Amino acid sequence: MLEILLNWLAEPKNWIPSPITTVIALLALAVANSNYRRKSGIDIAGSYRWEVDFRTDQPYIKELRLENRKDKAITIYFIFLKIGNNIYLELQNHEDNPLILKAFESYRSELDLIAGYTSKAIFVNISRALLDDSISKEIVLATGSGKFHIKKKIKHWHAREAFFQKPEVSLITPFVVAHRGTIVGNRTKYIVEIRDTHTDQVTSLLTFPNTLSELPEDVGLTILPYDLESIENLELFLLNSQKKGIFSNSSNFNIILNPHYNDPSHGIKGSHIAAKNLINFWHACFLGKIKRLFGTSNTLIVSKSKSPHQLVSKVRSLSIWLNNK
Template structure:
């Protein structure tokens, strides 16, 4: 056998074949190993949030996220938060209906306040340990392959972290209203639902100036009919009687401006007109302002504690 191999390598023509086939074989081996790793074992990253509320005495886990990093499903029977070396807070129990985390799927759950914690038939106070930074906390999963300790948190970014560092950071959230799966813009005056005899609902959004447009196929709106909900409803009912709207349909008109005004009452503070700030103003003055703001808050908290 050794003689055969020696003779094979002694032939220069075989070296060319080897130089071509060896990289292909190595590449195929690497791909096979990666596929095996991708489809074998468990790799889940995760994170959690701890919150406190005036509605309960104890801090509690308020959010949970798990991300499957493998190309295979994982069966989960229970999710726990391990606090220190010996305490496991049960977050979710899936014994009766296991949680199936599909390949590359992310599982997210929000949780509210609690009454208290218990162990056997005893109440147990976890507040001190949950807020102890030296007490190590890890997510632990009960899976079909045994105990799995989540090694790291899911990496995600939030502008709140930048706000706490710099109070000039603005977090802007759109206020939306949805009707029949349609977003309604602030300039819409009326919403009309026309339900045909088959039960199909057609939603039409109307503005005050829409009498100038061809909204409906068989007739045109008038400026007068768009003055109020009642006038629009009467006008459309008349069109229905004239069979200009599908026979057997029902019409429902909503005064969206009235609904919009009720929402706007929540935002009674003066409207802000933002300006473009320079980088130096934001990063330098903003940090100084944040430091000053935090200092004022600390002093105010100390005064309140003394007064109580």
């Protein structure tokens, strides 16, 4: 094999690479460089969200997100938020049980409510530094490879940004009601808890109005509109069903009126919102901007409270609360 290679190199014409060989070599070099860049070093993006709560007097970091953008696992022992150049706020301690961020893995964690901040066993106030956007902040990780500053932010977009930028945008969220794990719609009038009289434990749940197929052992069972007119009528209906053997003798019925019930005769609950096409939407935005520019400006009512959770928006909480501190 070596003799063949030496004979091939002995020919000067073989020293000039062919175009195909050059292309293959460049592709192999590009693939090798891509694999090296994907696996070498640390590339983590991160973001956080602070929140205020009436149960505590200082803002705190509520949510933390990390994204590993490398094809290698990262071991994390501590997570800090560096505020300015002299404050390291400890967000999470994983020293006893290190956090392993796997390749291309996303990590999200909700942090607990705080009762304050301490430094050298003394309570400190970092509210101004935490809320002031003019003070630099970055997430710092203590990893198995040493200290790592997260420079890249996770671009976590939410429709609330468009909602706050343009009053013409409607941000709509589903309103879900559940009772003991059972989803209840607004056409459900009654929720019936069936309890065992011996153990006082809820054995099952029924909702009314309902289809007969969802009732237990419903052979020959008929529900009339009269039975659903009141709690008393429904209770009488259930007791009569119990006498027929539909429910066990040890069953006790607790009937709850759904507070979100909407009578079908009243139509669909809520005000109507029409979806606009692009032209109508921009026309509404233009008219709204004109009204805001030339309309009567509302007087800003400044709160006398020094707690940010009593103010409406983060911008107001930052500008008003900091001035009062």
